[in-house]
Amino acid sequence: MTQSAEVPEPPRLDLGGLRRRGWTGDLTFRAILSTLTLGITVVLGVMMVESFISASPVYQKFGIIGFITGSTWAPSFTVYGAWAFIYGTFLTSLIALVIAVPVSVLIALLLTELAPARLRAPLGIAVDLLAAVPSVVYGLWGLLVLVPAMRPLEQAIAGTLGRVVPFFGPPTPGSSYFAAGVILAVMIVPIVSAVTREVFASTPRLQREAVLALGGTRWDVARTVTLPIGRAGLLAAVVLGLGRAMGETIAVTMVIGNSDNIGKSIFSPGFTLASVIANEFNEATETLHPEALIALGTVLLVMSVLVNGAAIAIRNRFTGGSRSGF
Amino acid sequence: MTAPSDQPRATMSLSPATLQGLEARAAAVDESDVTATQADDVDLAITVRDLSAWYGARRVIRDVSMDIRANAITAIIGPSGSGKSTLLRCLDRMHEVVPGARSSGTVSYQGVDIYDPRIEPAAVRRTIGMVFQQPNPFPTMSIYDNVAAPARFNGLVKGKAAQDELVERCLRQAALWDEVKDKLGHGGTSLSGGQQQRLCIARTLALQPKVLLMDEPCSALDPIATLQVEELMSTLKADYTIIIVTHNMQQASRVSDVTAFFNMGEDRAGYLVESDATRTLFTNPKNQLTEDYVSGRFG
Numbered sequence: 001m002t003q004s005a006e007v008p009e010p011p012r013l014d015l016g017g018l019r020r021r022g023w024t025g026d027l028t029f030r031a032i033l034s035t036l037t038l039g040i041t042v043v044l045g046v047m048m049v050e051s052f053i054s055a056s057p058v059y060q061k062f063g064i065i066g067f068i069t070g071s072t073w074a075p076s077f078t079v080y081g082a083w084a085f086i087y088g089t090f091l092t093s094l095i096a097l098v099i100a101v102p103v104s105v106l107i108a109l110l111l112t113e114l115a116p117a118r119l120r121a122p123l124g125i126a127v128d129l130l131a132a133v134p135s136v137v138y139g140l141w142g143l144l145v146l147v148p149a150m151r152p153l154e155q156a157i158a159g160t161l162g163r164v165v166p167f168f169g170p171p172t173p174g175s176s177y178f179a180a181g182v183i184l185a186v187m188i189v190p191i192v193s194a195v196t197r198e199v200f201a202s203t204p205r206l207q208r209e210a211v212l213a214l215g216g217t218r219w220d221v222a223r224t225v226t227l228p229i230g231r232a233g234l235l236a237a238v239v240l241g242l243g244r245a246m247g248e249t250i251a252v253t254m255v256i257g258n259s260d261n262i263g264k265s266i267f268s269p270g271f272t273l274a275s276v277i278a279n280e281f282n283e284a285t286e287t288l289h290p291e292a293l294i295a296l297g298t299v300l301l302v303m304s305v306l307v308n309g310a311a312i313a314i315r316n317r318f319t320g321g322s323r324s325g326f
Numbered sequence: 327m328t329a330p331s332d333q334p335r336a337t338m339s340l341s342p343a344t345l346q347g348l349e350a351r352a353a354a355v356d357e358s359d360v361t362a363t364q365a366d367d368v369d370l371a372i373t374v375r376d377l378s379a380w381y382g383a384r385r386v387i388r389d390v391s392m393d394i395r396a397n398a399i400t401a402i403i404g405p406s407g408s409g410k411s412t413l414l415r416c417l418d419r420m421h422e423v424v425p426g427a428r429s430s431g432t433v434s435y436q437g438v439d440i441y442d443p444r445i446e447p448a449a450v451r452r453t454i455g456m457v458f459q460q461p462n463p464f465p466t467m468s469i470y471d472n473v474a475a476p477a478r479f480n481g482l483v484k485g486k487a488a489q490d491e492l493v494e495r496c497l498r499q500a501a502l503w504d505e506v507k508d509k510l511g512h513g514g515t516s517l518s519g520g521q522q523q524r525l526c527i528a529r530t531l532a533l534q535p536k537v538l539l540m541d542e543p544c545s546a547l548d549p550i551a552t553l554q555v556e557e558l559m560s561t562l563k564a565d566y567t568i569i570i571v572t573h574n575m576q577q578a579s580r581v582s583d584v585t586a587f588f589n590m591g592e593d594r595a596g597y598l599v600e601s602d603a604t605r606t607l608f609t610n611p612k613n614q615l616t617e618d619y620v621s622g623r624f625g
Contacts (some may be wrong), residue, residue: 075399117425206462210526212423214533215452224475226468 048126048301055295058288073260073276075284080292082299084262088177088270089300092252093245095181095266096188101238103185104193105227111193112200113218113226123198131190139254142183147174147255154178154267162265172267175257180272183255184245192241199233200226232314239311247304249274273300337493369396370436371537371567372417372454378498378595379412379421386412388595389431393538399559399579401604404588405624409596410571411459413588414539417569418454419447435537450548452480455535457458461522463514463529470510472525473497476533492532500528501558504621520551527558540570544577556581581607587616588604 058067058080070081107127111120154172162169207225216224227234257269258279271279277293277300284290343374349434372394387409394400402410415421417430418442433440440450463472473493477483483492493510497503502524506517513527523543530538540559544552559568559581562589572578585608600613611617618624 068388128551204462206458206465210458210462210464211450211475211479212419213420213451213456213458214476214529216476216480219447220479224464224467224479226431228464256342 002218009251013125043192044305048298049197051294051298051301055291055298058291058295061288067292068299071262074288075280075289075292078287080288080295082296084260085183085271085296086274086277086299086303087262087301088138088180089246089272089274091177091181091266091270092256092272093186093242095178096184096245097238097242099182100188100192104189104237104241107189108196108200109222109226111197112203112213112224127190127193129190130186133196133249134233135187135251136254138183138187139251142251143175143257147179150174150179150182158265158267162267166264167266169265170267171265173257173269175255175269176267177256177263177270178266178277180252180270182254183251184248187248187251188241188244191244192237195237195240195295196230196234199230199237202233203229214308216245232317236311236315239307241313243304243307243311246272246307247274247300253278273297273303335377337480365616370394371434372569373434374413374417374596375432377413377416377429379409379416379429380427381424382426385593385595387416388591388593388597390596390598392484392598392601393568394567395563395584396567397563398583399563399570399581400584400586401582402569402571402586402588403573403575403578403619404596405590405619407594407596408588408590410588411541412596414456414541414569417537418456418539420456420577422447425454428610440472440553443454448480452476452533453535455533455536457523457527457530457541457543459545461519461526461546463517463522463525464514464602465515467514468511469506469514469517469525473516473528473532473557476529476555480533482534496528497525499531499558499562500524501554515522518551520547520554523547524550524558527555531562531589535566537567537569542571542573545573570606575608577621579604580611586621587611587613589615 062070062080067080068082068086070079071083072079072081073084074080111124111127115123151172151174154174154176157168158170158172170221203226207229208221211221211224214303252272253275256271256275258275259269259273260271263270273296279297281290281293284293340381340465370393374390374392375388377390378385390409390413402413404410411597412421417433421427421429429441435450436455438445440454462557463469463474467475470493473496474489477489483489494503494507497506502521506525508510509516514522517525523546524544527543540560544555547555556577562568570578570582584601585604587599588596589599590595600607600611601608602611607616608620611620
């Protein structure tokens with residue numbers, strides 16, 4: 001009790017752990033993230049503006065609509081129209097979707113509903129690894145293995161169905177829209193099946209169990225619950241796959257046959273927007289040729305942005321809808 | 327079933343002697359039940375022997391043995407974590423649907439071990455129907471299709487007329503027909519919570535099961551809807567064996583003939599404390615734990 005004579009300290013408000021700590025950390029963090037996010041948006045904007053300006057001589061000569069709808073591409077005569085490549089891009093992407101979507105849905109169903117639990121992870125990883133194969137490897141494999149191997153199939157289709165419908169008719173040189181579509185299908189299966197798998201795996205457990213408790217099989221679960229509830233998410237996966245297929249370049253260039261004309265049949269050689277740019281840009285020495293290729297790039301960029309925007313919009317509606325849906 | 331080799335499932339079949347033993351026990355239970363029918367009317371629907379269940383490494387119920395009377399309502403009560411729902415899910419082989427879940431012991435329906443490897447789980451679930459805690463009508467289906475779904479899964483009826491008849495009968499049985507007969511094409515989720523639960527009951531009845539398992543069927547419902555479901559259970563008793571898990575002791579005492587009290591042991595696994603005629607269990611329980619629970623001293 002030797003300190004009893006000491007004067008007590010005046011009471012002070014003790015903020016303790018509630019005291020505001022230094023907030024420079026938060027500010028710095030926010031500044032870095034904002035800059036990065038803004039930076040990405042700026043890059044996209046600059047790319048659009050820059051490519052539009054670089055290509056403007058082409059638009060001045062042919063008009064934007066005239067350039068897009070023009071079906072003749074003849075650099076030596078300074079005539080440039082994008083339609084053959086837009087057509088090729090859409091046709092190859094469509095073929096890819098027709099093949100890849102059913103396959104992806106089946107893979108996703110297998111991995112979420114049917115496969116034994118201990119096989120799901122390894123099988124899923126194997127499918128995901130398809131996405132890690134470089135596209136030039138797909139191109140080589142397509143050129144050396146797939147194209148020759150598909151020849152008999154193409155000839156069979158062209159010889160039967162092709163006699164009635166010119167769209168499936170001969171000739172069948174091998175490199176074609178069809179070959180490109182098949183390669184693209186293999187390339188987009190990983191992304192489409194991965195997204196579809198996520199969608200299917202998020203099927204409410206209560207719904208899944210309702211089917212099983214009613215004596216339903218796993219197939220009943222798939223057709224009654226998983227597919228109907230996941231259809232919006234599936235649509236988003238499809239559009240995402242479409243975006244990937246449209247932009248793919250090198251593998252397509254190697255198997256599509258590189259023709260400037262609109263092929264009459266899916267077995268005709270052609271070009272896509274991406275593949276014509278990759279193929280011709282190095283040797284674009286004619287008048288307006290580089291500008292026209294840049295204009296093709298702008299068209300592809302706009303198409304990709306639109307398709308991916310659609311995928312995001314569908315996905316948002318899907319996640320918003322699922323909350324109120326059940 | 328994912329029973330590992332160190333926990334082999336006993337697949338015993340019931341010998342006549344065992345059956346006699348069970349009947350004797352059932353009669354003993356019945357004597358104490360003043361409201362029950364005569365002893366020789368008592369029929370066992372389900373017998374559970376030494377049932378244990380796990381989620382991964384965690385045992386959630388331990389060595390449960392109990393008999394379930396046919397055409398009676400058996401209530402399963404007990405605090406949270408005492409394994410009530412897991413026991414129910416073991417009775418129609420829904421427990422094993424959860425990844426990592428397994429069980430050991432036997433569950434027999436009318437003398438047939440439902441875990442016998444030759445038995446198909448879907449067939450068990452067809453005979454022993456289940457109503458879940460949350461109403462879970464199929465969101466993309468109409469009211470009509472919800473009720474018709476189990477018939478489609480199992481190929482129970484042939485032709486549109488027979489299906490119409492089944493849907494109407496089950497909706498009437500579930501006391502929902504008058505409220506929905508003019509909007510059978512509307513979505514199942516457009517109904518109120520209580521109506522959705524009765525729709526789910528109708529859907530389970532459309533299986534034409536023999537046993538109804540109900541996992542807290544009223545916990546998501548308001549008092550009026552609860553009353554409707556309870557009245558429904560009383561009318562269904564004539565045709566079905568009903569087992570209901572409930573948190574609500576008043577509900578157990580109102581609707582059930584037999585009550586089983588579960589508790590969570592020190593190893594955090596649920597076990598059966600005692601099972602008796604409802605009136606006896608609530609007024610004169612043998613076990614102190616039961617008395618503490620039913621008088622509201624814990625749980």
